Amino acid sequence: MVAGRFRKRTLEKPRKSVRRKSRAVTIDEVAALAGVSPMTVSRVVNGQGKVRDTTREKVMRAVRELDYTPNLAASSLAAAQHTRIALIYTNPSGAYLRELLVGLLRVASRTAIQLVIDYWDDLDPEAERKAARALAQKVEGVILPPPLCDSRAAVMELIRAKVPVVAIASGRFSEDISCVRIDxxxxxxxxxxxxxxxxxxxxxxxxxxxxxxxxxxxxxxxxxxxxxxxxxxxxxxxxxxxxxxxxxxxxxxxxxxxxxxxxxxxxxxxxxxxxxxxxxxxxxxxxxxxxxxxxxxxxxxxxxxxxxxxxxxxPIASMANTAIDVLLRSIRRRDRSTRVLVDHVVPHRLxxxxxxxxxxxxxxxxxx
The missing domain is CATH 3.40.50.2300 (Response regulator)
Structure with missing residues (x-):
């Protein structure tokens, strides 16, 4: 929900230094005044989706009348919906893959990112390079579970494309990409x-x-x-x-x-x-x-x-959570001239x- 703050307007002429308290205006109030849904207000305010010109004008009129200002944190959440992160898999263990997907989908729904699932069926190194090159044009970050976390061809191609990469469950720290793993x-x-x-x-x-x-x-x-x-x-x-x-x-x-x-x-x-x-x-x-x-x-x-x-x-689901967190921080770093690599070792249990x-x-x- 997009929320904001406003100062109420008054028809009376202001007296000497009278200050009026403000209260939070909800997106529902703007939607009610404009006669549209809160989702439509969100689209207009954040510049997303297709909205008719007449509807857009009604919404903006309500925004001006209520002196409505969108909340920046909520706007950031809306922007996160355009962050596309790819999971590339070719893991032969169905049980492992289920655990990983459940963890990633849970995190994706909470952080509002878009998760792209890409399946590579035991490609040779040259095919992996081509697939990585094509994927780099569509996403902002990539998660590599085993065995692709050890694919030199895929990793180097993604690095060349300047796409942040996090490996899950690699056996040792990599000097090329961030890792989330156990010992x-x-x-x-x-x-x-x-x-x-x-x-x-x-x-x-x-x-x-x-x-x-x-x-x-x-x-x-x-x-x-x-x-x-x-x-x-x-x-x-x-x-x-x-x-x-x-x-x-x-x-x-x-x-x-x-x-x-x-x-x-x-x-x-x-x-x-x-x-x-x-x-x-x-x-x-x-x-x-x-x-x-x-x-x-x-x-x-x-x-x-x-x-x-x-x-x-x-803890596969927890590792997925950490991998997303590491990846988002890397994606949102303003300085991309240097890469910051993270080696996050999570505890295991017998x-x-x-x-x-x-x-x-x-x-x-x-x-x-």
Missing amino acids: DFRAGKELTEHLIAQGHGRIGFIKGRAEQSASARRFEGFQAALDEAGIALDHSLVQQGDYTYRSGLKAAEKLLSQRKPPTAIFASNDDMAAAAISVAHRRGLDVPRDLSVVGFDDTSAATTVWPELTTIHQ ITRDSVAPLSARKRGKNG
């Missing part, structure tokens, strides 16, 4: 330490996308925890995935088909962890009695499987559920 190394280490504390030493690991920095950092955290516990890394227990459920099925099959299978599996996201549980069930294994499984992200996938997943909670159990003494002796 993937620390989170991966904590999750592995949790499994080790339950007696597990033979732990399978399902990687995420090979080119994604967050996936690499989670694996580095896994390795660091093993090293500190004096457990040698067994490369036969490391399988490549790509964050999809299907890739989790293939990786889990390879791990559980081994002559000496792992007693626990660390999957780099919840989708692949859910797939690992499915494979275990198909093989007649009880989770967590025969096999413990952990995931990562704490998306809806973590609580729609049985048993529910022990995982790392990554969420323990029923997919992990202590390794029995019998199994510990067999796998020791």
Whole structure:
């Protein structure tokens, strides 16, 4: 609602230094006097949309008669409606994407920005450059979730176009764009330490996308925890995935088909962890009695499987909120000659559920 302040006019001649108090005039009062809707008044005052000349004149006559002045804060909000921010996605995890979209849409509705959703289907670097170049002509800022947050081609093209960019959930700070992320190394280490504390030493690991920095950092955290516990890394227990459920099925099959299978599996996201549980069930294994499984992200996938997943909670919706805030501040900076980069690390949490159990003494002796 556009609000303002005014000084009432009087038909009497002013007396010696008589001051009259003013009160706030609402947009509804202007609309009532002009015989139009408050939305029409807003369009006329802010110069937006198509309004008939006769209607515009009625509104302006009412504005003059009431000595109405629009509130600057409200005008800024109206101006924000023209700030177009793009989300480019090609994330294979449907659960992760849902969390991200809900967070962004909630923030977009509150800040009155226009959110543009652009889907890139595994483009090659040259195609990414062309797509980024075209998008830069239409928007004021861009949010890059994984895996595009690690796309050098897209990032450099947007930087060349002088479009502010914020990466969500990249594995490490970038020297090129602002980032909103968790500490993937620390989170991966904590999750592995949790499994080790339950007696597990033979732990399978399902990687995420090979080119994604967050996936690499989670694996580095896994390795660091093993090293500190004096457990040698067994490369036969490391399988490549790509964050999809299907890739989790293939990786889990390879791990559980081994002559000496792992007693626990660390999957780099919840989708692949859910797939690992499915494979275990198909093989007649009880989770967590025969096999413990952990995931990562704490998306809806973590609580729609049985048993529910022990995982790392990554506050995706909150990260979306922060990314929008960082982006808007960058867009509204008057001095664009220098770029101010932000590395915002948000806290994560280890969420323990029923997919992990202590390794029995019998199994510990067999796998020791």
